[in-house]
Amino acid sequence: MSTDHQKYSTENQSTAIRAYAAQRGLTIVRTYADEGKSGLRIEGRDALRRLIDDVEGGSADFDVILVYDVSRWGRFQDADESAYYEYRCRRAGIEVEYCAEQFANDGSPTATIVKGVKRAMAGEYSRELSAKVFAGQGRLIEHGFRQGGAAGFGLRRMRVNQHGERQGILGIGEQKSLQTDRVVLVPGPPEEVETVRWMYRAFVQEGKPEREIAETLNGRGIMTDLGRPWTRGTVHQVLINPKYVGHNVWNRVSFKLKRKRVRNRPDMWIKAEGAFAGIVAGPLFEEAQRIIADRSRRLTDEEMLRGLRTLYEIHGRLSGLIIDEMEDLPSSSTYGHRFGGLLRAYRLVGYSPRRDYRYIDINRSLRRLHPEILAEIITGLKTSGAVVQRNEDTDLLTVNGEVSLAVVIARCKETPAGALRWMLRFDNGNDPDILVAIRMDARNERPIDYYLFPRIDQTAERIRLAEENGLSLDAYRVETLDLLYELAAPVRIRAVA
Template sequence: MRKSRADDADEPVEETLERHRKTLLEFAEKNALTISEQNIYKEVVSGDALYARPEMLRLLKDVEAQAFDAVLCMDIDRLGRGSMAEQGIILETFKTSGTKIMTPAKTVDLDNDADEDYTEFKTFLSRQELKMIKRRLKAGTQRTIKDGGYIANAPYGYEKAYRNKKPTLCIREDEAGIVRLMFQMYVEEGAGCQMIAETVNAMGARPRRADRFGRTSVMKILKNSVYIGKIVWNQTTHLRKGNGKSVAVSNPKEKWIITEGIHPPIIDEKTFERAQEIFGSRHHPPSYTGRVENPLAGLIYCKNCGGLMQRQVMSRSPEPYLLCQKRGCVVSSRLPAVERAILRELEQQLRKLRAVQRPEPGAEHPYTQTLDAIDREIRSAQKQLDAACELLERGTYTPELFVRREAAVRERLEQLRNTRREFAGKLSAGPPAAVISGKIEEVLRLYPHLDAQSKNRLLKSVLERATYYKEKGWKPAQFRLELFFKPLYL
């Protein structure tokens, strides 16, 4: 069950799905079809992206396992109306498993050439309809933007409103005052983004999607032209990957749509332009551009406050610094020095693991002992099975009792053999320490030759997080690090 654009847009999703449920169950009862409660799949997402549809993926897994004779839905396009490749996956799964597609109007058997042609034609029409709907929605969106309407989430300082039936914004005064204060501190008082964030946090202001303002969130507000009544659209394009996730790619400025909004401004243009001039003359930490510049991004946390530490380039130093976002919390250090300390700690961990790897002379691997114990259990179970056969021959066991006893012993034998295969595989792969040390050795070998983003990904393959601490008066290269390895490597 999935709500389609063909359904009443004003009807809540749950009501639509419940209506579909009743219709399909009535159809099933009328046609003597058995449907269990756990095999009812409800989905509330769009049908044009297969890998973003967990219920459809679950259904396809069950269909592939030949769990059903047929799948019942309101119409074939409820199964999906995405790309040709994704629709091919859906239809091929049904065809290979021999599962029929049933709707109140028609039953489709993909082993039948006529039904297969009908289904392919039907899915083709669904794709074309979806493309047309998307084109209309895109054209409508662009028309609304060019007319000054605002259709995205309301930024801080505003809330959603309508004017002459067009979506727009109205000022939310309790937040607008904070926005004005941010511009005043930045333009007139020369305060930096971090100081502004700490000031408004102390006043009790809170952003919409976080616990507190940070340097980056303040910077975004100071650069957002919506506060002078303008609308900028199409700055990014979201590209969908094969796994259903999307990635944002920045568009060149010539593709941006910039228009005068019909919403009231919070900041005058003179103040806003002055803020942009200051931005151009000052150094600011670069905002995220889709590529990681900090090899330690998302890994280092302040031991004192628990906040995530950030990379910052300072005009007085050729090297970037690692600092806590909370002003005055802990003393910062040069980022390359912290990087080197982490690599030294990894080298030390590697030496420890190699020491563990080397067994004492004559020592036996613990997995070998485990395999011997499992072999003894297997021999014991085999003897029980032989004894049961002998008792059957003597007439001590009835055939029914023998069948039950044999099934229980054979099940135990299968479990023991599976366990033995698992441990035999681990033994052939080497001791756990060997697997761990091999991974850390790979990190140390590759790290010097990679860019910042690849270094970050490599470190995160073995590290869960690390904490940093440094007090005033400590030497530049003096700080404390504690590394937390991923559970797999402990």
């Protein structure tokens, strides 16, 4: 369960499961419960992981697993993931029964169809809930309420009730206790407020850079809101944050449905100007932003890369924090905007970060592999006697002047559960008569099989392939392209007769 305020609380589930067991003469010997955990990902689901380990490790002292309903495996965005965990239990010889469902989990076609629908519905529920929560949070931002995050130096979080009456300052790590309460930002202690104003004046009016401001603050014994010494980066964050002029800004970064964290474009931000009392004058703040923007605009691409290359030689590595700490370089966000992402800027100066970016190399390798596979297919067609023409712009093949072929490579991806998946996009723009889809192995080094889709069945823009897909998809699967070559071989009319 993810919250206490729902029918899926572990207590309610336990009651229903015990009643189900009593009616059928089953004895419950062990309980696995993930309390207060999101079902969107397997990460954090320690009890579910322990269940799978016990089942597959042979230490299970039970014959049946009782689950409240299909959605309790998880509200995964990939419906096959919850099916995968059930499959692993059944493969180990442990039956799975659902206590609150209206069907028997007996492997019948009806049960299979219903479970598939319910798994998809569980994922859709999370998507709809995410959209509703996002809209609600956006409305609260527009009304001037804070949606998480530390207040920052010079500001404090104030708890207010539903009537807007102040209820007290929240300390670091404290949260409001009532759902109807809200949080707003208010000016902090006078000495902190004056320090923030001095930082802006020193930067705008006196021309002091961020590093010099940080050194001055540290020399005065002033610490950040987290009790740490000031750095060039922490001063920079104060100078660019619109909350100091009273603007409430949200959705600069998204992390929806526990997926990849993305930095949104400014036009996607939700902003309420003058939502609360600012501690810095608007013109002073705007002038600080202009200075920061002009500082990066003066540099050419080559000058920016030269500075980044020098920084790499000094530190032996690069990161956003290291870049932001350099006084004479633009910020890391400026590098990202100028060069289409920090990773590309790193590559231009010869730096490869330790983080796993193998998917980029895989995509690059597959792009190199595509012409080779295309040449092999052309050779195979010609060997069978077919006449093949290739469109140099689209790589579309025309066989015997009658049939067009498009060749696509499906990269293999591993889900968090360890299952393999392939995303296949139909090349509808070229409208081929036959789409030859090549499914790569787990290392994306060589083809493992092929799918031949005729135009009449290319109805969707994309499909997701699993290791086993059922007759509806695997009917198009072949181990080799020999069938394609045989079909392409020209046959004399006399021989047919």
